[in-house]
Amino acid sequence: MSENPPKSQTAGMIRPDSDPGVAYTENAARYYGSGAAEVRALDGVDVSFGSGEFTAIMGPSGSGKSTLMHCMAGLDTLTSGNVFIDGEDLTAMSDRERTLLRRDKLGFVFQAFNLVPTLNARENIVLPQRLAGRGHDEAWLDEVVATVGLGDRLDHRPNELSGGQQQRVAVSRALVSKPKLVFADEPTGNLDSTTSDEILAFMRRAVDDLAQTIVMVTHDPSAAAYAHRVIFLVDGKIVNEMLDPTSDAVLDHMKTLGN
Amino acid sequence: MLTIALRGIANNPFRYVATALAIVLGIAFFSATSVLTTSFEESLNDTIAEAFQDVDIAVRSANTIETPIIDIRERIPPSVADEVGEVDGVAWVFPFLAGYAQVVAADGKTVGGADANAQAVAWIDDNAVNPMTVVAGRAPSAPDEVVMDVNTFDEGGFSLGDSVQVLPLGPQQRFTVVGSIDDGGTFGGQVLSFSFAGAAMVFGGSEVDQVFVGAAAGTTPDQLVDRLNRELSADLEAVTGDTLTDEFQELVGQFTDIIEIALQVFAGVALFVGAFVIYNTFTITVAQRTREMALLRAIGATGRQVSVSVVVESAAIGVIASAVGAAAGIGVGWGLLQLLGSFIGDLDLSLVIPPGGLIQGVVLGTVITVAAAYIPARRGAKVDPIEAMREAAAEAGGPARGRLYSGLGVLAAGAAATIWSSVSGEERILYGALPLVVIAIVLLGPAIVRPLSRVLALPAVRRGSITGELARENASRNPKRSSTTSLTLMIGVALVVTATVFAATLSELIAGDLDEELLADQVVTISDAVAGAGGGLDPAIAAAIGDLDGVEAAVGTRTAFAQIDDDFASVTGADTAQLAAVADLGLVEGRVTDLGPDEVAVREPTADNEGLAVGDTVTVRFQQGAASLTVAGIYNRGYQLTGEWLVDNSLLDASLGRSLDTRILVRAEGADQSLIASIDAALASDPTAGISSRGDFIDDQAGQITDLLTLLYALLGMSVVVALIGIVNTMSLSIHERTRELGLLRAVGMTARQLRRTVRYESAIIALIGTVAGLVLGLFFGWAAFDALGLAYSDFAIPWAALLAICLAGLVAGLLSGVLPARRAGRLEVLDAIAAQ
Structure with missing residues (x-):
């Protein structure tokens, strides 16, 4: 898939059609500090993520890509603007409402410390549903687990799993509750390239075959190449977008951003 | 390195609050004991010295009855006073007799309730010799005249000229109140005084306790003592007033020493528990600071320097906390002194601050803190510089196999000794088994944490509660830490259970004995205070x-x-x-x-x-x-x-x-x-008499032992409180350590409420482990104490209701200990937690 040239590089043009997407922001802004020390981590971002889409968010360090993800996931609150997930406005929600939304509608894959060390792989995967006091779809669990290739490791605790296996468990957890949206924050940042490729390929398959929606923050052009679309953030603003990216094209574009 | 050690405290004082509190409480208890007993002893000594200051010599019987507590001297006939009066160099002679008497107020009751202290003495007609002085009215002269201490006079609403009944005499025998007196704080409680003839009538005899003698000018007390001892019969002995004072003061000293040692044992238990809390805190903080220490090692600090910095840190905390504790001890000691004074009544007790006792407290607290932190400090020295580069930095868990096997070995030895002792009837073997069992429990602690938390979490997990399951896993993820934390509670609980079981057994024995012996249907009794004063x-x-x-x-x-x-x-x-x-x-x-x-x-x-x-x-x-x-x-x-x-x-x-x-x-x-x-x-x-049915009397007699338990519970309460502080502390440190994990849980959908519940459950599980271990150990101790009495095994009583109450108290205490850490965990900012180091 590295041969495809970028189809569009129009800055600020995110989703031209009328579909607002599974998740979107309206003029999202997040400032830290005040006065002279004020940092504008997000400075008026309008972005939308459509159903069944795999989007990568890229940008140099401090560009606001993690802040955007955290705010959209209800882990951080906006200074101004709005975030909508599945039609609901996060900015109006209490901490508890946001927690329940995360539990019921979102999935997460972090770079590290993804798993609860006292629970085994299976328990980690079904943790959000257990927290909700709900059962899980056993057939679907089996399918997800089989697809990521975890079959015989389900009874192991995280410290008995390799880094790659731990990330597979994290991805399984994110998918098994069939969330509206999965947020992945540098999911392969700590992995070697072979393992990275396996995990990313699986994530892409989850989008293509299972109609999952994934938003991934990364600084790795070859990871971004697995996405349908790459959004580039600089200084808290979206500066560009690239559809069907290749790692070379992403790398080239990153250079122009003056990283 | 010194700077680093002190900055460490300054930058993270919260971490040491619990450690400091454990020491403050223990040392406050310890110092208060010293303040209380010293004040009591010195106040009493002053009173005694004042009472005898004008007595040159006392003549008394040479024969004593040696009770286990004090020697009681035989009484002597009043004629001894006349004999003594004829000896050369004697200026004056006063016979002294004391006994039980109590005045009845107008309402037909005694003054100050059934448990009030009451004593009476014959009035000494010499202002210089008599420690008591008339406040209002005059001294008693006729046999039917009585004077009383001002407090009794006021409290009982008496007036001069009142005609009153004096116990143990009946209401027909009337006495006239002719004065109120200041008893000089000699006795405490109610003090009556009669003329010599009156006292002889009230006490039912004129035999005297001793004869006070004054030396004439030109004769020293020592010379007169020698002369009297030569001239009087061998049944009598003469001693100087100074000797009398010394004897009394020595008696008071023995008494206060016993009290002081007894209280210090309890303070010691609290400090011992505190040492565990400190050990645990430093173990955890050293583990959490592995990276920091490794960094210091990497840039050139020696292992010795690292461990010295931890020791300096602990010494600083020890000194500050002990000083605060000693200061608090003065306040607590003062409070206890007031309490004691109100029990005894009318004693002149003034606060005496013993510098020695306070210095002892500060040194003791510091030594304990440093000693408890020493092992963790040594561990800090062994940190490998490479650890600085590693990600995870937490204490290694998992029970060690060697520890498990040695624990089982010691337990087997203890069990064997117990069986051997019960078969052979040789109690001394059992005393050897006691420490073995304690050591076994300490060694096996980490190994029993997991199975025990599994059982204890069962009710929550059965309901399908994920919070219960997480709490169980958290409680057993670091078995060494959990076991050290819960063992602190075990110590207090074990002692409480031992006392409870032993008291229940004794109580049942008394009830059983009485049930066999007592054929009466009704029993008339008097209060212990009256009986203790020789009344009836x-x-x-x-x-x-x-x-x-x-x-x-x-x-x-x-x-x-x-x-x-x-x-x-x-x-x-x-x-x-x-x-x-x-x-x-x-x-x-x-x-x-x-x-x-x-x-x-x-x-x-x-x-x-x-x-x-x-x-x-x-x-x-x-x-x-x-x-x-x-x-x-x-x-x-x-x-x-x-x-x-x-x-x-x-x-x-x-x-x-x-x-x-x-x-x-x-x-x-x-x-x-x-x-x-x-x-x-x-x-x-006689208003001091009360009647109870046979059943009530038996219950009352059997219940007296259990009353003592209340005092014991209060004394052991301090060590339980210190142990609970330890649980709060461990939980807080664990939560701090798990910040990232908690952030993850919150990110994937755990509500703050669920998180708080998990923390409280975990705290409850740890407290219950300590309670259950304490219960088992306490039952064993109680049985050992019972066995030492050499009674039939069927008499061993297990107070199930009390034991259940102790378990419930452990559960509640555990849940409460979890409240603060839980609140802290619930307030965690998810984003900060995920990003935390």
């Missing part, structure tokens, strides 16, 4: 009850201290002609009824010990009078009612002048309300 009921009361229609027998019993064949004995007197109607003494041989004034009956164990048989003779010496007695009978019950030695009241009356009943056992089968009312009426002449 006029024998006329028992006689009056015995004369009532429907009463088969009313038998007064009384107690006297005596020396039998040179050993101390507590002798019970009773009307033995009627005793069989109210008590079943379980006759073994001979006869225990109708004892003559020259006969005695002995309980079988004592008879066996002394090798006595019916027909043998023993010599008995009371505080007044001696006799040769023939053993008339041997009995095997009666432990509660008559004790080891039983004589007839006629012997005591003959020897002691007047002896008073401390109990009246009444046989009146099917007594109705009107008979009870008649008995009550017969008791109206």
